[in-house]
Amino acid sequence: MKKRWLPRAVAGSVVLALGLTLAACGGGSSSSSGSGSFTVLVYGDASNKVEKQIIDTFNKTSKVKAKLQTIPGADYQTKLQTLINTKQAPDVFFNWGGGSIAPFVKAGLLLPLDDMIAKDPGLKSNFLPSVFNGAVVDGKSYGIPMRGTQPVMLFNNKKVLADNGLTAPKTWDDLLNAVKVLKAKHVTPIALGGGDQWPTLMWYEYMYDRIAGPGLFEKAMGGDKSAWDSADSRAALAKLKELIDAGAFGTNYDSVKYTDGGSVALVAQSKAAFELMGSWYYSQQQQDNPDFAKSGLGYSSFPTVDGGKGDPTDIVGNTNNYYSVLKKTKYADAIAQFLKLQYSDEFVKAHMAIGNLPTTTNTVNFLDTAAIPDYAKFQYDLVKSAPSFQLSWDQAYPQSASNAMHTAVQQFFDGKIDADGFIKAMQALPTS
Numbered sequence: 162m163k164k165r166w167l168p169r170a171v172a173g174s175v176v177l178a179l180g181l182t183l184a185a186c187g188g189g190s191s192s193s194s195g196s197g198s199f200t201v202l203v204y205g206d207a208s209n210k211v212e213k214q215i216i217d218t219f220n221k222t223s224k225v226k227a228k229l230q231t232i233p234g235a236d237y238q239t240k241l242q243t244l245i246n247t248k249q250a251p252d253v254f255f256n257w258g259g260g261s262i263a264p265f266v267k268a269g270l271l272l273p274l275d276d277m278i279a280k281d282p283g284l285k286s287n288f289l290p291s292v293f294n295g296a297v298v299d300g301k302s303y304g305i306p307m308r309g310t311q312p313v314m315l316f317n318n319k320k321v322l323a324d325n326g327l328t329a330p331k332t333w334d335d336l337l338n339a340v341k342v343l344k345a346k347h348v349t350p351i352a353l354g355g356g357d358q359w360p361t362l363m364w365y366e367y368m369y370d371r372i373a374g375p376g377l378f379e380k381a382m383g384g385d386k387s388a389w390d391s392a393d394s395r396a397a398l399a400k401l402k403e404l405i406d407a408g409a410f411g412t413n414y415d416s417v418k419y420t421d422g423g424s425v426a427l428v429a430q431s432k433a434a435f436e437l438m439g440s441w442y443y444s445q446q447q448q449d450n451p452d453f454a455k456s457g458l459g460y461s462s463f464p465t466v467d468g469g470k471g472d473p474t475d476i477v478g479n480t481n482n483y484y485s486v487l488k489k490t491k492y493a494d495a496i497a498q499f500l501k502l503q504y505s506d507e508f509v510k511a512h513m514a515i516g517n518l519p520t521t522t523n524t525v526n527f528l529d530t531a532a533i534p535d536y537a538k539f540q541y542d543l544v545k546s547a548p549s550f551q552l553s554w555d556q557a558y559p560q561s562a563s564n565a566m567h568t569a570v571q572q573f574f575d576g577k578i579d580a581d582g583f584i585k586a587m588q589a590l591p592t593s
Contacts, residue, residue, distance in 0.1 A: 198226040199492040201484075201499075202241070202251035205231035207448035208308055208441070211511040215502050225495035227253075235357070235420040238560075245270060245487075252490040253499070257556055258295035258304060258483050264560070265485070266298045272486040273301040277497045284497075287504035292520040296483045304483030305500045309517040311439040311479035312543055312550070313363050317459040321348060321434045329461035333371075333400070336464050340409045343434050349411040352433035354419030358567035359555060361414075361574055363437050364401060366477040366554055371466040372397040375475065375549040382557055386588040393470065398573070398580045400466065405574055415575065422449055429453040437463070439478050440540050443516030447532065454516075460536065462543060475549040479556070481520050513537055518544070562590040 203212050209231055216227045230251060232240045237255075244250050245265060256262050265271050278284045285293055288306045296304025317329055322339075325346055330336040340350040354360040369377060373393035380388040388394065404410075411433075417423040419438070422445075427433040429450035436442065446454040465473040484503065486496055502508055504521045512519050513531040518540045531537035544550065555563045569586035572578045578586070 196224045197492060198228050199252035199490060199496060199499075200228050200230055201253045202230045202232065202244075203255040204237045204482075205233045206441070207444040207515065208512070208517060211308075211508070211515065211517075214511055215505075215508055216499075218507060219499050219502055223495055223498060225492050227495075227499055233420070235418075250487055250489075252492060253484050253486050253496055255307070256296075256304065256483050256485055257479065258481065259298050260556055260559070262296065262303055262483075262485055263298055266301075266303055270487060270489075271303050272488040272490065272493065273303060274305065274486065274500075275302050277493070277500070278302060281497065281501065283504065284500060287521055287523070289520045289522065292481045295480050296485065304485045305503055306481045306520050307484050307503045308482040309440075309512055309519040310481055310540075310544055311441055312476045312540060312547075313367070313437060313439050313463070313478040314442075314460050314540075314543070315435055315437050315463055316428065316442050317435050317461070318428050318431055318433070318453075319457055319459040321431050322459065325434075327434075329459060330464045331461075333464050333466045336409075337404070337407060339434065340404070340407045344408050348431075349427065349433040350409045350435060352417070352424040352427040352436040353410045353414040354417050354424040355410070355414035355571065355574065356416060356418040356423075357420050358571050359553075360419050360424070360438065362554060362567065362570050363477065364404075365397070365570060366551060367437070367463045368397045368401050368466070369394070370471045370475050370477060370549070370551055371463070371469040371473070372400065372471065373469075374471040375551050378551060378554070378557075381587070382592055384592050389584045389587040394584065395580055398583060401573075402580075405576075410574075415571065425449055429457070440516070440518065443533070443536060447515055455533075460539065472548050474543075474546055475551065476543060476547045477551045477553065479553065480550065559591055559593065562592075565590060 201212070201216060203209060213229055216229050220226050241254065246268070262271060274284070284305055285302070292306050292310065296302065315329070322328060325342050327339050327342060330339055343350040377388050377391065377393055417427070419425065424436055425445055426449070428436050429446060443454060443458065446458055484500060486493070490496060504523070506523065509519045509521055509524055509527050510530055513527050516532055516536060518524065518537060528534060528537045528541060555566050558566065565586060569578065569583050573583045
């Protein structure tokens with residue numbers, strides 16, 4: 162799913178305290194007076210089945226009805242920007258928190274949710290604080306968490322690994338060895354949706370964290386452009402080039418996309434062994450290749466890198482997604498009732514069933530009800546124990562930096578620019 166914006170306000174380390182004391186589960190779908198309908202716009206992907214279910218639940222008791230609209234992932238950001246200030250704008254829309262909604266807040270388009278929260282404190286207290294605060298802009302709340310947290314993990318085809326005498330790599334050397342073995346058997350070692358560009362960025366994010374720790378990126382985001390030209394930066398790029406030159410991604414990865422299911426199919430069909438992707442990967446495989454998702458999909462954390470400064474339990478990815486509300490909506494009271502459902506037991510169980518991990522305080526009650534309990538618990542422990550949860554670079558940087566960043570990421574992988582060229586491109590990015 163293209164989940165490529167997240168709050169700059171929390172760029173750097175976000176530790177999700179998933180072990181918090183459980184709060185009482187609120188929820189419900191109280192009807193609102195009057196009639197009419199409001200639109201809920203979401204990113205189009207495998208999680209839409211849950212959004213449809215929750216809207217159906219809401220509509221059973223509300224006189225004001227909710228209507229679900231989806232935009233395919235690859236087009237979501239562009240079309241949202243086009244719609245947001247028109248008569249066709251949704252009442253409620255999916256986003257990635259502070260960085261993605263800050264321009265809308267500045268333009269006066271969004272409704273602060275503090276009054277809703279004052280009437281129903283559960284809209285805040287039933288979510289993990291570090292996650293809820295991801296949609297706070299200038300001290301005001303503009304989003305309610307929905308879906309779940311999304312750490313990036315290294316997924317694998319268990320049969321391909323077993324057939325070639327391999328296991329999930331724990332170290333960088335393990336990964337390089339797996340690449341060598343798989344290439345000899347004419348299996349693409351790592352599927353990569355390079356045509357989308359953002360999947361490639363995940364490799365940089367992890368490599369920089371493993372080599373330098375989160376501090377380098379934090380310095381860069383703080384305006385210290387010299388961070389990109391540091392010894393750690395160059396070491397991270399050298400490690401990436403080592404993997405690229407080993408043929409880890411094959412030769413046509415720029416012709417493959419994640420958003421059209423291409424890279425997903427390569428792994429499911431045993432044409433590739435690994436794919437680095439956010440935890441939503443399970444729900445995508447469950448939708449596209451249910452039998453494979455049930456018994457053939459493996460997963461592990463990103464390998465350790467010998468001599469690196471980063472903690473081997475650090476993770477990167479998306480803290481959460483959010484629902485925000487347009488100020489001009491006529492149905493704020495009904496929407497407040499709809500938002501309550503985002504921390505209901507039904508919401509949590511439905512997302513757990515497709516492999517997502519909600520960030521509500523009651524989530525821990527339902528780990529055993531997940532589609533694959535071991536997978537849910539793995540994610541839970543991964544996030545809970547991570548000393549640093551680094552936000553995706555193109556989410557932490559302003560949106561205006563995304564195209565240039567993605568181009569540099571792709572060009573370095575393709576050998577069109579060297580380390581100096583990549584460093585220069587990153588130094589040129591705006592940080593505010």
